[in-house]
Amino acid sequence: xxxxxxxxxxxxxxxxxxxxxxDFQFDAIIGIxxxxxxxxxxxxxxxxxxxxxxxNTIGYNDIQKLPSVEVLSLPEITNAKDVLIVEDIVxxxxxxxxxxxxxxxxxxxxxxxxxxxFYKKSARIVPDWAVQEADKWIEFFWTFxxxxxx
Amino acid sequence: xxxxxxxxxxxxxxxxxxxxxxDFQFDAIIGIxxxxxxxxxxxxxxxxxxxxxxxNTIGYNDIQKLPSVEVLSLPEITNAKDVLIVEDIVxxxxxxxxxxxxxxxxxxxxxxxxxxxFYKKSARIVPDWAVQEADKWIEFFWTFxxxxxx
Numbered sequence: 638x639x640x641x642x643x644x645x646x647x648x649x650x651x652x653x654x655x656x657x658x659x660d661f662q663f664d665a666i667i668g669i670x671x672x673x674x675x676x677x678x679x680x681x682x683x684x685x686x687x688x689x690x691x692x693n694t695i696g697y698n699d700i701q702k703l704p705s706v707e708v709l710s711l712p713e714i715t716n717a718k719d720v721l722i723v724e725d726i727v728x729x730x731x732x733x734x735x736x737x738x739x740x741x742x743x744x745x746x747x748x749x750x751x752x753x754x755f756y757k758k759s760a761r762i763v764p765d766w767a768v769q770e771a772d773k774w775i776e777f778f779w780t781f782x783x784x785x786x787x
Numbered sequence: 788x789x790x791x792x793x794x795x796x797x798x799x800x801x802x803x804x805x806x807x808x809x810d811f812q813f814d815a816i817i818g819i820x821x822x823x824x825x826x827x828x829x830x831x832x833x834x835x836x837x838x839x840x841x842x843n844t845i846g847y848n849d850i851q852k853l854p855s856v857e858v859l860s861l862p863e864i865t866n867a868k869d870v871l872i873v874e875d876i877v878x879x880x881x882x883x884x885x886x887x888x889x890x891x892x893x894x895x896x897x898x899x900x901x902x903x904x905f906y907k908k909s910a911r912i913v914p915d916w917a918v919q920e921a922d923k924w925i926e927f928f929w930t931f932x933x934x935x936x937x
Contacts, residue, residue, distance in 0.1 A: 645795045649932055670839045674828035681821045683933040689820045691841035710863045782799055783833040
């Protein structure tokens, strides 16, 4: 599959586009680890939100995908009313759908919205806001800039 | 105070130096939010560790520092034996000291080590591994690249 090397500069351009789209006031951000962590951090800086949490799932096994997604670690977001959940890419949508289901069960009073850099049209759930459709395999800068042989 | 604009390229150079120093096998990473999140993400990529968690504290009020540090959200790390805690900068050391105290109380069987990009000699606790001594005010790329007016 053709690879798209997604650089830090491309990320910066996209994240500025993403914040133009997000018409939602929120008081906490949850980044789905690992891919959503840098995005969550940068959005926290932009919105000056200190409640930037991580949520850990298992389900991907590198390129091969397992049929199910399990949420391993949920953040405590008891005092948050409106929460933005972020991911680098919404691929099948399995992860995001499971994360939303579990968060809504645990925090029925909280309003959750979702954002990602990339999405696939074929995903079973599309994020509320996204920047680019993914029609290639996305190689992110946090992966290729950290290769051991560089 | 003089500012050091710490770019993404400088970060990449430093993180590759940091991993050269870290002589510790670990199975989970905790990034202290917000500043440690991007570092935690990149280290997770490098070591291919999926258990990348966030830990949230309060204590800094922008440049002014409050006298105490409170840990707001602790990750569940029940199955981790060896954990690397990361921060962007160890300044007074108050945050890192409090985080270590609380984690060791909750997980007495777990081995914790600490790493940061920057440290201050005057900190009450120095990380096990760090790259640069901070003798200026560090302005990180995740802050200045996300300024609303850029």
